Amino acid sequence: MSSFVFPVLLVLFSLLLSEGFEEVGARNLTDLKCPTRKKNFAVMTGQTCQKSCEQRNCSKTRRCLCDGECGMSCIFMGLSCPWPMLINNAETRLTQDSHMFGDFMEVTCKSGYRMADGRETAVSRCQGDRKWSFTAPCEDILKPSSHCKPPPEIENGSHENGPYIAGREIHYQCNYGYRLEGTSTLLCQENGEWSHTAPTCHSVNCSRPPNIAQATLVAVHKSEYPVGTVIYYLCKKDFLLDGSNRVTCLKNGNWSQLPHCRARCPVTAQRSRMIYQGRKLWLYEIPGGLVHHGETVTFFCRSQNKTCSYTAESQCFDGVLKLPDCYEEPTYLRYHLYPKRIVSEIPAC
Known part of the structure; x- marks a missing residue:
């Protein structure tokens, strides 16, 4: 292959990989739409995502790029x-x-070696976490198969990305509002088979x-409500x-803590x-003779x-206001004949 043709093929190959935006560089992507960051994407791939600028501005030392x-x-x-x-x-x-952000590196296996998915060549992109997107080693093609096929995709859920080499575990997780049923972890075995069938994700609802x-x-009419629903x-x-x-x-199918009336x-x-709301009052001066839940009343003891x-x-x-043990209710006669001698009217100690 001539020295001119190979670079052209390499560029075409890089463009074919743009479906997952693996090789879209530091361009601002005026011709391609940048994907929206998926929840837990970094956990599944190991890539460290920088601060998102979809809804906020970057600092002066940074640029908003895909x-x-x-x-x-x-x-x-x-x-x-x-x-x-x-x-x-x-x-x-x-x-x-x-080798700046968005630049590309070509990885080519040596003779007799292949990548885990059978490829001889891959293109890697310089990411925002200062790492290359692809750095997996090449394996000896003469050795028995030591990798598994990609694990099954599941509806309303996802799994970690490869490489799927023998001995590696991959983890499944469900999208928000769904519960995982089955084994969440699959092991790639030496025979190239996964250890278990893929789990499933089922929607979670509150009764x-x-x-x-x-x-x-307020406005509650249904028998079931999806996760995240708010009622009043x-x-x-x-x-x-x-x-x-x-x-x-909540995502466990239960409602958050309920209030009380x-x-x-x-x-x-x-x-x-007695002292109520900072004032010394007779009972008839308190509206209805009632105080609200949580309020404090101060009584006088002799x-x-x-x-x-x-x-x-x-x-x-909640409807109960206990009188202090030291409090004694004045008698009817003392209250009417000697009002200045009742406990609330004598000098304080």
Whole structure:
């Protein structure tokens, strides 16, 4: 093959690989749409994606460029990948004069060797994480088969990428809102077969949200709700919401923590004043004689020598406001005949 024809073929080969954007370089892709970054893509491939610039701007030292399957990313200006690059049983050469972001390297197996998928040549791209996209070694073609075919694709889920060599495990995971059933890990065996059948992904739904005492569900009409659905609770009049009124269907099929509707508390002390909302009040001065859930009322207690008073607090909890143990309700006669001698009116200790 002439020295002119081979570079032309190499360029054509690089363009054919652009379906997965493996070899789309640092160009801003005005003629090709850059893929949207997939969730957990970096975990499955080992590539470290840079900060996305699809919805935010980059710093002054970075440019918003397409980084293959990482999508539009903030790439450091002047970024380069290691060179020379040594790969077992292979020869490497740059297809241009530099090894900057988006540049290409050709990997060619030596005689008698092949890549795990049977190829002799591959094109690798300099990525935004300063690594080449393809650095897998070439294997001896005289050795027994030591790789597996790509594992089955599953609906509503994905698996890790290759190489699928013997002894390597690959992991499946389901998309958001789906639950994995079956074995999540498959092992590539020496015989070239996978250890298990691929798992399946099934949609996760929450059942109709439960009713809460003294609460109303807003616009709930279905028997099942997909993951991520948000429903709302409203408490009836005179009841206080304890918790968030917003409840979400979680990916385990359960609803997030439910709120409670708490009742107001009646104040049972009638013949002495108390401190409520920072003011010293008689019971009739508290609207309805009721305080809200969570509010605190301070009562007056008489000292042992009965000459002075001290305070003790009690908090309303869902309709119950306990009187402090030290509090004694003044008698009817003392309240009417000696009002200035009742516990709330004597000097403080």
